[in-house]
Amino acid sequence: MTFFSNIWRNEKSREIIVQIIVLFFLGWFISWLVMNVNANFKALGKDISFEFLFIPAGYDINQYLIDYNNRDSHLRAGIVGLLNTGLVAFFGIILATVLGIALGIIRLSKNWLASKIAYWYVEFTRNVPILLHILLWHGIIINTLPHPRKAISLGEVTFLSNRGFYIPKPLTESGIELVYLFLVIAIIFSILFAKYCKRKQDLTGIQYPVFWINFSVIFFLPLIAFFLSGMPISLEIPALKGFNFRGGMHMSPELAALTFALGIYTAAFIAEIVRAGILAIDKGQREAAESIGLKPSKVMNLVILPQARRVIIPPLTSQYLNLTKNSSLAIAIGYMDLVATLGGISLNQTGREMETMLIVMLIYLSVSLSISALMNWYNSKVKLIGR
Amino acid sequence: MKTKMLLAGVTAGVMFAGSVLASTLDDVRARGKLNCIINTGLAGFAAPDDKGNWTGFDVDFCRAVAAATLGDADKVNYTTATGKTRFTKLAAGEGEVLSRNTTWTFSRDVDLSQTFIGVNYYDGQGFMVPKALGVKSAKGLDGASVCIQTGTTTELNLAEFFAGNNIKYNPVPIETNAEAQELYKAGRCDVYTTDASGLYATMMSFDNPSDHMVLPEIVSKEPLGPVVRHGDDQWADIVAWVLRAMMAGEEKGITSKNVKELAAKDNKDKEINRLLGKDPLQGLSKLGLSPDWAVNVISQVGNYQESFEKHLFPLTIKRGMNALYRDGGLHYIPPIK
Secondary structure (H helix, E strand, O other): HHHHHHHHOHHHHHHHHHHHHHHHHHHHHHHHHHHHHHHHHHHHHHOOOOOHHOOOOOOOOOOOOOOOOOOOOOOHHHHHHHHHHHHHHHHHHHHHHHHHHHHHHHHOOOOOHHHHHHHHHHHHOOOOOOHHHHHHHHHHHHHOOOOHHEEEOOOOOOOEEOOEEOOOOEEEOOOHHHHHHHHHHHHHHHHHHHHHHHHHHHHOOOOOOOHHHHHHHHHHHHHHHHHOOOOOEEEOOOEOOOOHHHHHHHEEHHHHHHHHHHHHHHHHHHHHHHHHHHHOOOHHHHHHHOOOOOOOHHHHHHHHHHHHHHHHHHHHHHHHHHHHHHHHHHHHOOOHHHHHHHHHHHHHOOOOHHHHHHHHHOOOHHHHHHHHHHHHHHHHHHHHOOO | HHHHHHHHHHHHHHHHHHHHOOOOHHHHHHOOOOOEEEOOOEEEOOOHHHOOEEEHHHHHHHHHHHHHOOOOOOEEEEEOOOOOOOHHHHHHOOOOEEEEEOOOOOHHHHOEEEOOOOOEEEEEEEEEEEEEOOOHHHOOOOEEEEEEOOOOHHHHHHHHHHHHHOOOOOEEEEHEEEEEHHHHHOOOOOEEEEHHHHHHHHHHHHOOOEEEEEEEOOOEEEEEEEEOOOOOOOHHHHHHHHHHHHHHHHHOOOOOHHHHHHHHHHOOOHHHHHOOOOOOOOHHHHOOOOOOOOHHHHHHHHHHHHHHHHHHHHHOOOHHOEEEHHHHOOOOOOOOO
16 A cells, blocks of 8 residues: 555656556547547448558549549549648648738838838738638639630730639740750859859959849840750740630639638738747847848848747748648639548548548648648758857 | 556457447438438529528428428438438448439449449539530530539549540539639539539529520430448338339329328229239338328328429429330339339
8 A cells, every 4th residue: 555655655656557547548539539430330230451552543633733533543632632631722822922021021111101001911811711711712702703615815925814714835845955055054143143142242342243144144144055055945925715725824713712822821921920020039139230230131131030030930930730630621612632632522422431531631640740840841941050 | 457448448449449430310200300312402403492491302202201201391411412412421321321312333333332222313424615606516615614513423423524525624623513604604603514413403593594595415414312321131122112202192183182082082993003002012011111101102292293393393304214214214213112
């Protein structure tokens, strides 16, 4: 008896005992769930099998980044969906980041009107559910833009209609290799030049306009190659044929609506994160930077933002994760993402709810964990290094 | 010790899960209501009327099952389901009958572990277009944007039809019929495709139905019928014979008007007597139904013809394949003996 009471009185062993008990109940609960599912499946005469992944899907998908037709397998349909999820998340994250940082800085501006506009943007946007944003944007595109036969034409090469946006598609011809070669040379030159200038500045304090020089090199060198090799790029211009535009590059209304909605919604949260990050920097830092005569843009870029970044990145990561997961609301407007293909049509055609949902959940989990890992790596790069 | 407790807990959990399974009929009787899964809204088949009551051809079938099992056609709880959620809802026990223009196919019958008990509407997939488009045949739809309900057999038929005719299309997937209407009206798609019955129902709900047309091609066989879960043969038999009783009503001229009168007298046609409980029908007690089950169905809901004419004639749908065999249709029911 004394042995047990001694163990219980010892803080260390007590903690371990409590943890064992909690772990035991957790394990018991999970295995109960699994066994229950198994028993119910048996009662329904169903089994768990992943063979359906390899039979032909039979349905078509309107947007695919890799080759796909309805004879391909459910697995491939799922990958097409996953890539579509990735595409909208990628566009959405870029839009949200650019817009969010701009709004966060504008919000702190001394200009009353600009700051108030940013304020109202944030308050209006983040207090409306994301699903409504998606439906609203989709509704706007579908109902206000004209039918393809009356599409709005921008210079006869780009067309806006309620079936989506069509832009010319660059097609490469022989001789393009020279342009690529010059581009690579330009990029290598820029990197070396930037390093050289940095060393020069460290040693002597002399500054070169690195950005403008590198920009010109990267832009003009391939352009010269382009003309030298006889303009080996032609444009495929979308043209109205029958019911729809053919040729060119096409952005469907669903993809556009989803990108706008996710980007604009998440930008409101990012704006607040950026504002908080900037405000977290002691005003002495700004005053000190100004006192040594730095321009306002240099104060922001060299002193405030590098420090604010440390505060901004962890919450920014969760916004990126939110955006990626919110993209599964695509189903509301029929954008063929992972949930709509593997977790939707495949589920329905094969009746394998458990299996498809498990796969979809695991994929979202690994995508989220990868984004987290990437952002954690970036965070460790910029965090304060103790000396 | 730990493993033993774990096993005990698991066993208890499994036994609990197992004991839930009882006869479907007993469940319905104990609850006093039938749970029926129907469409989220398709005029003629299942749609709320101006008082908010569900009405339609598929709804009538729910009412008929309630009339046969509970004696009152109004004792139904309706659960709506999209094309995607319907089988999951049925499997999860959210309803005892799925009466939602569901196509009978091999894999749904066999692989999804459910039982199709018959066909109450022979249908086929068609295409609806605005007349202004100037299209006369589905083969002229090359490059068109096609609105399509996801999770249905139409999706697969569509892919096969276009691939078979070597023409391209751009699928625009949508969840419900209501969303499809919105997108079609907004011009997001040139064509709406679903079962022809659904197309007529959708067209009649437009402001100007005559501006639209259904193309002549019917590209698939869509035998639509009620579905129940696998594993309870008694319940499957009940639901199957309710459907047949409605058709027998039409065949024998028993209507909601004259059913009480016919049930009271001795008819020359003994099949009428057996159906209406005047003469004994061998095996009826095994179904757990009272002798007046068919009287309840026909008096409260009507026979097949009455239900069809009431709900589908306003949509300009003709009997066609859905006439009885003797009138040149496909409905041919086993004898009531």
